[in-house]
Amino acid sequence: MGCVLGRPVSSSDSVSGSIHQVSTRYERKEVKETVTEAETISSIVVPVARVDEIKEENEKLTGESKRSNKADPRKSNPPKHLIGEQISAGWPSWLSEICGEALNGWLPRKADSFEKIEKIGSGTYSNVYKAKDLLTGNIVALKKVRCDVREKESLRFMAREILILRRLDHPNVIKLEGLVTSRMSSSLYLVFRYMHHDLAGLVASPDIKFTKQQVKCYMKQLLSGLEHCHSRGVLHRDIKGSNLLIDDEGVLKIGDFGLATFFDPRRRQQMTNRVVTLWYRAPELLHGVVEYGFGIDLWSAGCILGELLTGRPIMPGRTEVEQLHRIYKLCGSPSEEYWRKIKLPSTRKHAQHRPLPQYKRRIREVYKDFSPEAVSLMDTLLALDPAERKTATSASMSDFFTTYPLPCQPFDLPKYPPTKEIDAKRRDEEYRRLREKRKNAHESGRRKTKPRERAVRAMPVPEANAEVQSNIDRMRMITHANAKSKSDKFPPPHQDGLLGFPMGLSRRFEPSEIPFSSTSFTSYANEPLEMWSGPLAPVEFTDIAAETRRSGGCGGGSMRMDVKV
Structure with missing residues (x-):
């Protein structure tokens, strides 16, 4: 369903337009008569008019340049009548306000x-x-x-x-x-x-090995898609294997434009350098440059070519510093001309990222086992200077695609089982888990003594525990009977709770009463517990002690008290 982009002209608009036309014709006639009467005035008026015209053009260009720095002017402030038509068609108002003509x-x-x-x-x-x-x-x-x-x-x-x-x-x-x-x-x-596959999943599969024809087919499709994006003023900024989707007919499609932006190479514009996955990030982005161009996509394409040839990522850095170090070791250290040409944010970052050791460019040496045409294309795409990477059009016309064996057609590619990046991640995690397990087993086998596991705990036999409990009760009764002070007769609870029982429940256990389980010696009896909060209070303790002496003291049986705190 289409949307009307214009609106009918009202009568008031037509009247005002006719008035404006009449006034304009009158002004032009007056200026013409003035020019014919005096040439000296003409020599003055014409330059002034030219200055006003130039000023108006400059203001127009300035406004256009300001709008060009935005993500895209068409998705903000759409006409109100357009928003109303889109809302009536079923679009949410918040989406219509920001997308504008994208929903037409x-x-x-x-x-x-x-x-x-x-x-x-x-x-x-x-x-x-x-x-x-x-x-x-x-x-x-x-x-x-x-x-x-x-x-x-x-x-x-x-x-x-x-x-x-x-x-x-x-x-x-x-x-x-x-x-x-x-x-x-x-x-x-x-x-x-x-899309049934992505390139990252196919490369990570140990059972898949690409032939020369297949590598050329995938690379030709990638460069063809990049050529179209760049010709439409779109900078992808996240070319990597998991964003290169492949259907069941072998057609490769560039996906995930979440980081993509509009780009005009004729205008200077600053953009964020926190883009592109680290392994495929161009060196100028790692140096902190904010004015870059289509060269960052071509650098990523060069990394993809190396990955297709070798079957693994060619520069898998863990940090930005390590990634720069890997780039320098393979592509050589930047020259002085590179540092002069590149526009770094500050001299401090310039000194920080300049490598101390001078590395030589080793791409042709490292990949000498591959065809010279493939190495030459990789050498061009992985140039440190973005200008030397040329364009996607020139890369697609490289000798790599015109020499034997020629790239196969997409429908000639083999049919692979469905695989995705998430499957590759699962394989990596499983491999990492198995590797850690083997490493831990190897280290534990080298130890002389194995640590005791908590689940296997030595349990005392019931007879031994009963004998220990009997001795503790006997010693308590003897100690309490001969005690001279109140604190000796009634020790604090933390001194009488060694076996996990309340003090008033201390009694002799018979072996037949004790079940052989892990909780036999840590359970409490189902009787009221005393409430202890530290040393006994002096006032309440005096009354309780007197009552205890009248009832016979700590003589024969067990003693039980309920103390109110």
Whole structure:
């Protein structure tokens, strides 16, 4: 359903327009008459008019340059009549306000028209689910975008991704097929065609080895998709194996445009350098540059080429410093010309990232076992200077794709079992768990004595415990009978609770009364317990002691007291 982009002109608008035209013609006539009367005045008026015209053009260019620094001007402040039409079509007001023309020609899908099957991927800003479209019966991928309606910045990022996906249309770029939203909540799902594989899962599989034709086929499709993105002014900024999706027909599509942005190489614009996964991040981003271009996507493509050839990531750094060190060891240390050309944020960061040892470029030496054409293309894409990486168009015309063996067609690629990045993560976690288990077993086998486990605890036999309890009761009675002070007769509770029983319940146990269990010697009898809170209070203690002496003291049996605190 299309949306009307204009509005009918009212009568007041036409009247005001005619008045403006009449006044304009009158002003032009007056200026013309003035010019014909005096050439000297003409020589003065014309330059002034030219200055005003130049000033107006400069202001116009300044406004355009300011708008170009934003993510995209079309997704903010859309016309009110357009918002009203989109809301009446079923779009939430908050989404219509930020997306603008990105929603034109679309109708929102209902959440109950899809059935989730399983979760196939997760990221920092979104989760991806495999689902079934109940209207068509097709299997699709639903990308749930995490956004907060109260934070306009997160909404702008989401709107930018939708705008970029609507702008792109290429066989090697994922296509946005619809949006699922709700008026009651801020949940938003992006609908894509379901892709059976991703390149990271295929590379991580130990049973899959790519041939030269297959490597060329995947790389040609990747560069073709990047060429289309760059020609449309889109910078992806997160090219990696898990974002290169492959369907069951062997077609590679660039996906996940969550970090992508609009870029015009003719204008200078500052962007964040906290983009691209670390293993595929270009050196200028690691140096802190905020003015970069399409070269960062080409660097990532060079890393992908090396990964396809070797079967593993070529520069897997754990930190930014280590990543720079790996780049220098493979691609060489930056030259003085590079440092002069690059625009670093500060001289301090310049000195911080300049390596002390001087490394030589070793790409051709490290990958000498591969074809010269493949190494030459990798050497170009992994150039430290972004300008030397050239363009995606020149890379796709490299000798690597024109020499024998030629790249195969996508439909000639083998059919692989379904695998995703999440499957690769599970394999990595399982491998890491097994490795830790073997390491711990090896270390424990080298120890001379094994530590005692808490579950296996030595339990005293009932006869021995009964004898110990009898001796404790006998010693207590003797001590209390010969005691001279009140504190000796009535010891504090922390001195009489060694076996876990209250003082008033101390008695002799017979072996037959004690069950052989782990709780036999830590349980309490089901009788009222004394309430002790430390030493006895002097006033209450005097009355209780007198009553005890009148009743016979601590003579024969057990003694029981209830003390009120």
